[in-house]
Amino acid sequence: MGRTTEAIGQLTALVRGASRITAFTGAGVSTECGVPDFRSPGSPWRVHKPIRFADFLASEDTRLEAWRRKFAIDDVHGEVQPGRVHRTLADWVRQGRVGAVITQNIDGLHERAGVPQERVIELHGNGTYAACLDCKARVELAHVRRCIAETGRPPVCEACGGLVKSATIAFGQAMPAESMRRARSETLDCDLFIALGSSLLVRPAAAFPEIAKQAGAALVIVNLEPTPLDDIADLVVRADVGEVMQHVAGALETPP
Ligand code: NAD
Ligand code: ZN
Helix, strand or coil, X not given: CHHXXXXXXXXXXXXXXXXXXXXXXXXXXXXXXXXXXXXXXXXXXXXXXXXXXXXXXXXXXXXXXXXHHHHHHHHHXXXXXXXXXXXXXXXXXXXXXXXXXEECCCCCHHHHXXXXXXXXXXXXXXXXXXXXXXXXXXXXXXXXXXXXXXXXXXXXXXXXXXXXXXXXXXXXXXXXXXXXHHHHHHHHHCCEEEEECCCCCCCCCCHHHHHHHHCCCEEEEECCCCCCCHHHCCEEECCCHHHHHHHHHXXXXXXX
């Protein structure tokens, strides 16, 4: 623990000295909440492989299969509550330390922890609801489940007849332009960028820590496993991210 304790001390000092922090989160911040990450063995994502966007568009049978897989994954964890990273970041946003939370997660837990919507940037969308691909009208998942149970077919938009899809970004689907723009600007505007619980393997999302570093911010990576960006980071904390954030939050409350 000696090494980790020292790293937590260094992270605390960086957080204290920063004038604007941008946080960047991945699936590792939600594993303690019961949401499995992507790559671990036994992950339901490996069993229920995500369907590519072009295939989703191509046939109703595939759309039905996409819903079946999505609900199978959702049912693994059911309703989940925010964990220590979500709660700490929500506090830091309230305190004005963190300007924005850029997340690859689709579980909606940063908002649930109390980060205002305008301070959460969801690069891969949100899997807690669905939306019409054409008019963007929001559709609740309960409605989708009911429709499939009653008719055996996936729903279409009641407003415009468009295809209804989980509000996430599928493989092969364009990244959300406005979220990418906001993420870029928050990345360029911070003096401390903290990547939490991400393998930093999924691009283009994983480019943001690199952009932050190039723009002169200090870069901290907190993750259980090594990442491809560890070499350029100012500080790497290889430990449980919930544990680390809990300690840093505690240390911030006592004067240096
Ligand atoms: P990833 O699965 O590639 O990486 C998660 C990383 O977190 C791993 O390197 C793992 O070692 C680490 N980790 C797991 N538990 C940890 C803990 N307690 N403390 C510290 N580190 C921990 O996830 P990613 O980088 O976010 O990319 C995967 C993609 O899959 C995302 O883009 C996302 O869209 C999707 N996804 C989202 C969720 C979610 O919303 N919670 C879950 C799974 C996958
Ligand atoms: Zn519509």
